[in-house]
Amino acid sequence: MSAVEGSVIKRDAVQEKGDKIDFKMVTFSLAGKDYGIDIMKVKDIAKDSDFTYVPNTAPYVRGVYNLRGEIISIIDLRIMFNLPVEKKSDDEVENIIILRLEDYILGVIVDSTDKIVGVSSESIQPTHPLFGDINVQYISGVVEHDNRLYIILDVEKIFGQTAGEQQGYVEPPCSSKEGPSVQNDAPSAVHEDEQELTFITETLSTFMHFFVSEINSDWVKTRFAEWKTIRGKDAADLQLKTPEEAEEFLSPFYSQNSGELLGEDYYNALKAFLSPDSVIRVWNPGCGKGLESYSLACFMKALFPDKQVKVWASDNDLLRISSAPSLVFGNEFVPPVLQPFLVEVQNGYQFKPEIKDAILFEYHDILHENPYSNVDVVFTRDVLSFLRVEDQQKMIIDVKENLKKGGLLFLGKHEKMPGIGWERLEEGHIVAFRKETE
Numbered sequence: 292m293s294a295v296e297g298s299v300i301k302r303d304a305v306q307e308k309g310d311k312i313d314f315k316m317v318t319f320s321l322a323g324k325d326y327g328i329d330i331m332k333v334k335d336i337a338k339d340s341d342f343t344y345v346p347n348t349a350p351y352v353r354g355v356y357n358l359r360g361e362i363i364s365i366i367d368l369r370i371m372f373n374l375p376v377e378k379k380s381d382d383e384v385e386n387i388i389i390l391r392l393e394d395y396i397l398g399v400i401v402d403s404t405d406k407i408v409g410v411s412s413e414s415i416q417p418t419h420p421l422f423g424d425i426n427v428q429y430i431s432g433v434v435e436h437d438n439r440l441y442i443i444l445d446v447e448k449i450f451g452q453t454a455g456e457q458q459g460y461v462e463p464p465c466s467s468k469e470g471p472s473v474q475n476d477a478p479s480a481v482h483e484d485e486q487e488l489t490f491i492t493e494t495l496s497t498f499m500h501f502f503v504s505e506i507n508s509d510w511v512k513t514r515f516a517e518w519k520t521i522r523g524k525d526a527a528d529l530q531l532k533t534p535e536e537a538e539e540f541l542s543p544f545y546s547q548n549s550g551e552l553l554g555e556d557y558y559n560a561l562k563a564f565l566s567p568d569s570v571i572r573v574w575n576p577g578c579g580k581g582l583e584s585y586s587l588a589c590f591m592k593a594l595f596p597d598k599q600v601k602v603w604a605s606d607n608d609l610l611r612i613s614s615a616p617s618l619v620f621g622n623e624f625v626p627p628v629l630q631p632f633l634v635e636v637q638n639g640y641q642f643k644p645e646i647k648d649a650i651l652f653e654y655h656d657i658l659h660e661n662p663y664s665n666v667d668v669v670f671t672r673d674v675l676s677f678l679r680v681e682d683q684q685k686m687i688i689d690v691k692e693n694l695k696k697g698g699l700l701f702l703g704k705h706e707k708m709p710g711i712g713w714e715r716l717e718e719g720h721i722v723a724f725r726k727e728t729e
Contacts, residue, residue: 311411311413312409312410312411313411313412314329314409314410314411314412314415315329315330315407315408315409315410316328316329316330316407316408316410316441316443317330317333317336317388317404317407318404318405318406318407318408318441319386319388319401319402319403319404319405320401320402320403320405321368321369321372321374321401321402321425322369322374322375322402324442325405325439325440325441325442326401326441326442326443326444327408327434327441327442327443327444328388328390328443328444328446329443329446330407332390332391332392332446332447333388333389333390333391334389334390334391334396335358335389336386336387336388336389336404337358337387337389337398338384338385338386338387339356339384339385339387340381340382340383340384340385341356341357342354342355342356342365343355343356349493349497350370350493350494350497350498350531350532351366351367351368351370351371351497352364352365352366352367353365353366353367353385353400356387356398358389358396358398361396363389363395363396363397363398364397364398365387365397365398365399365400366397366398366399366400366450367399367400368399368400368401369400369401369402370497370498370534371449371497372425372426373497373498373499373500373534377402385400386400386401386402386403386404387399387400387401388401388404390446390450392446392447392450393447397450399446408436408441410434410436414434414435415431415432415433415434415443416432416433416434417432417433418430418431418432418433418442425442425444428448429444429445429448429449430442430443430444430445431443431444431445431448487515487529487530488511488512488515490529490530490531491511491515491518491529491530491531491540492511494530494531494537495511495531495537495540495541497537498531498533498534498537498538499534499537499538499541499677500677501541501544501676501677502676502677502678502679502680502683504676504680504683504709505707505709506675506676506683506702506706506707506708506709507544507676507705507706507707509705509707510544510705510706514540514543514544518540544673544676544703544705545673545703546672546673546703546704546705547704547720549672549673550579550580550582551582551624552582552585552586552620552624552625552626552629553582553583553586553587553590553626553629554626554627554628554629555626555627555628556719556720556721557586557590557721558590558593558594558628559718559719560718560719560721560723561590561591561594561668562594563718564699564716564718564723564725565594565667565668565699567594567595567598568598568667569598569599570598570599570600570601571591571595571598571599571600571601571667571668572601572603572663572665572666572667572668573587573588573591573600573601573602573603573666573667573668573669573670574602574603574605574661574663574666574668574669574670574671574693575587575602575603575604575605575669575670575671576605576606576655576657576661576669576671576674576686577605577606577657577671577674578604578605578606578612578615578652579606579608579611580611580614580615580618581604581611581612581615581616581618581650581652583604583670583672584602584604584615584650584652585618585629585642585646585650586629587602587668587670588600588602588642588646588649588650589628589629589632589642589646590628591649592632592645592646592649593628593631600649601649601651602649602650602651603651603653603663603666604650604651604652604653605652605653605654605655605657606654606655607654607655607656607657609654612652612653612654613654615652616647616650616652617641618641619636619638619639619640619641620633620639620640620641621639621640622639622640625640632645632646657674657678657686657689658678658682658685658686661689661693663693664692664693665693665695666693666694666695666698667695667698667699668698668699668700668701669690669693669694669698669699669700669701670701671690671700671701671702672701672702672703672704672706673702673703673706674703675687675702675703675706676703676706687708687709687710691712691726694726695726696726696727696728697725697726697728698725698726699716699723699724699725699726700713700723700724700725700726701721701722701723701724702722702724704720704721704722707724708724712726712727713725713726713727714727
C-alpha cells in the first residue's frame with residue numbers, strides 16, 4: 292500500500308486527540324459528494340485516458356487498461372450509478388482508483404481523488420438514504436471528519452456479483468452454461484431481437500434507473516419495435532450508447548401531465564370510479580413536488596364536499612417534499628377545474644388552507660415500512676418502473692395490503708398491475724385498477 296500512501300496521495304496528518312485510528316480510507320468525490328473506500332481494497336491511484344474499447348459490454352465499462360503489463364477493466368462509477376458526468380475531450384485524463392478485490396483487480400473512474408483519511412471505526416455510523424445518490428445496499432457506513440461527511444462504499448458488494456462484466460465481457464443473455472441450445476452457425480432473427488432488447492433493458496437500468504418487469508414489459512417491447520423503425524435494424528444503431536439516447540427511448544413512457552397539476556380528465560375519471568365513504572383517504576407515494584397531491588385533494592373536496600379528505604403525500608427527495616407546502620403558482624398554469632381552490636398571495640396564487648390542511652407532506656422512502664393503511668386511493672404514476680424489480684414486488688405487496696377492498700390504484704399510462712385480484716378500469720385515456728372485493 293506504500294504506492295498509494297507514499298507517492299500518489301498525501302497522508303492526512305490531522306488526527307483527533309484521543310481517537311484510536313483503526314480505519315483508513317482513500318477519499319474521492321462523485322457528483323459533488325465525498326466518498327471513501329477502505330484502503331485495504333485500494334492497490335493504486337492513476338490518471339489516464341488510454342482505454343481500449345471492448346464491444347458488447349455494459350455501458351459503464353469504459354474499456355480495458357494496461358496496468359504495468361496487467362490488463363484490467365475500467366468501470367465508470369458515475370455512469371454505473373447514473374450520476375452526472377462532466378464532458379471531457381478524448382485526450383483529457385480521468386481519475387482512476389485501482390481496486391484489489393478478492394478475486395481480481397479493476398479500476399474505477401471518479402470525479403477527483405483527495406487524500407487518505409484515518410478515523411476510528413467506532414465513529415462510523417449506519418447509512419441513511421439521505422447520505423448519497425447511491426443505493427444504500429452498496430454503502431457500508433458514513434463518517435464525519437474535519438467537518439466533511441464521507442460515504443463509505445462497499446466495493447465488494449458493488450462488484451462482487453458481476454465479476455464477469457467487470458472483466459470486460461458480458462455473457463450472451465440467451466446462452467446456457469451447459470452448452471448452446473441452438474446449433475445453427477448463424478443466430479436466428481428472433482434470437483438477435485431478444486439480445487438487442489436485452490441490451491436495451493440493461494442500458495435503461497444503468498442510464499435511467501428504469502427496470503423492466505411485468506409492470507412495463509409490454510410497453511418496452513412495443514417501443515423497441517418503434518425504435519427499430521426510427522434507428523434502422525443495425526444492432527450498433529439500436530443500442531443506447533449515451534444517457535441522452537436512453538432518455539429519448541424512454542420519453543414516450545411518461546404519463547400525461549407528468550410533473551404538472553392534473554386537469555379535468557383525471558377529475559372525471561375519479562368521478563366515474565369512486566363512491567364516497569365516511570373518510571376519503573389517498574396515498575400518493577413518490578409525490579415529487581406535490582402537484583399530484585394538490586390536484587387530488589382538490590378533486591376529493593369537489594366530489595365529496597361534506598366528507599373528511601386526507602392525502603398522505605410522501606417522497607424521498609427531502610428538498611422537494613420540504614418546499615411542497617409553500618409552492619406558489621401562476622394562475623395561467625392552474626387547470627380551470629382547480630382554480631376555485633386558489634387564493635391570491637403576494638407573488639401569485641396558493642391553494643386555500645382547506646386544501647393544504649388536507650395534505651400531509653412527509654419525507655418517506657416507500658421501500659421502508661409504510662404506515663398508511665385502509666386507503667381508498669393509491670396514486671403512484673410512473674413510480675414503480677423506477678424501482679428495482681425486487682423492490683417493485685415489495686411495493687406491490689404493500690399496496691395490496693394497504694388498499695382497502697374496492698379501492699383504486701392509479702399507475703402510469705404504460706404500466707399494469709401483474710397478478711390476480713385486480714379489475715382493470717378505463718375512462719378516456721385514464722386507467723385504474725380496482726382491488727377486488729372477493
